[in-house]
Amino acid sequence: MTAEGILALARSAGVGADTRVLDVCCGTGGAGRHLVRTLGCSYHGVDADAEAVASARHHAVGLSSTYAVHTVPPLPVGEADVDVVLLLETVLAFPDKHALASAVAVALRPGGRFACTLEEGTPLTPVEREAMPAADTVWPVPLAEFVSTLADVGLATVSVQDDTASHLRVATALLTQFTAARDRIEAALGATFTDDLLASHRLWRDWMASGRIRKFALVSEREPIDGVLEVAD
Template identity: 50%
Template structure:
């Protein structure tokens, strides 16, 4: 795609994502979490004025900038996509938010100390969750908090991996195993909550808005991008509906 074509597809998909959420609940990038959920999770992690927050795999930093604007924390976001970070920097500048936004692959986790580490909607992509959690624990100050969302379930079968686009980024884990990994990294689980039903409803809404966006993106790579989103989201809808996968939010503290 040319730059103009890519920008057109991005605008169409962004509108589709915004329409899929109730007013004021879109966090500014592809996600199943709402603004209210992000703010609630940040509150449980005791984010407030002056809190040093590290946001891993932040994407365009929609949730992170929202938290920073709402709660007055000190914010650093890291993502492997230079394009996403460039968008995040432009958005931070438009909003007058002071934020450090870096291009970087995780792991390694940037050295701290940080008061809070966020990892939203991306735990799924890490096959070795134990190593990641150890890195997060090392980056936290004593008493620091880790807040994340996690997709819970048995690993995908070969047949399921064949159906899911980008299956190399889909690594499910049973909740007891994940919580045990959190504890073994030196983090004490303070709270976790089930958000499966809410995220199932959101996925269904996204399926509808992506389907409506298909004719607007034109032909070629734009159509392929929408087709991939529809395929993956329809699978998520089935898996969340049937509880093949459950979604949880988790807050843990470094002892």
């Protein structure tokens, strides 16, 4: 995602100075640092990768943010503890979208919002799974099916933005840069890693260019309990 895209999604979810944000699968925390510096929110990031979390902590010194190693689901908070759950570029990694949505709904306060990016499309074919590195983390889903799953757990989708064009530009630029730096990447990380990096970015570029995969930014709101939205004093 671009920095502008991250901010646009966060703002559409109502992120501001008094917002408690939980960033699921935060990686090294770049998006979170951008949000804290720009919007002033209270931020907690979680990721299953301990090395990524250590890097996030190192780069966030002095910011209003915390990080923890945690595998999702469930989410590492109590019921109705969070104003906004953020999930960027990782919905595709969860084969069980219902379990993910349920965990998000539990964590959000009534009226709280779930902001995510979605890799939209039908499941990969056997041929596509064979071509995609780490295909066990690539589970696209049709938009209507995902919105229905959210609704099933009490998350009403209030905003849908087709951001395929922006993501295609990013994927194309990354592929160009990675290809140019192939020798340096291979020297540092090995041939297998480099081959997989280029293959995956080439596939994402081609799939988005052809319409096989579309990228959406969604915001969904946790519905009021018993039809009454709780408002803090």
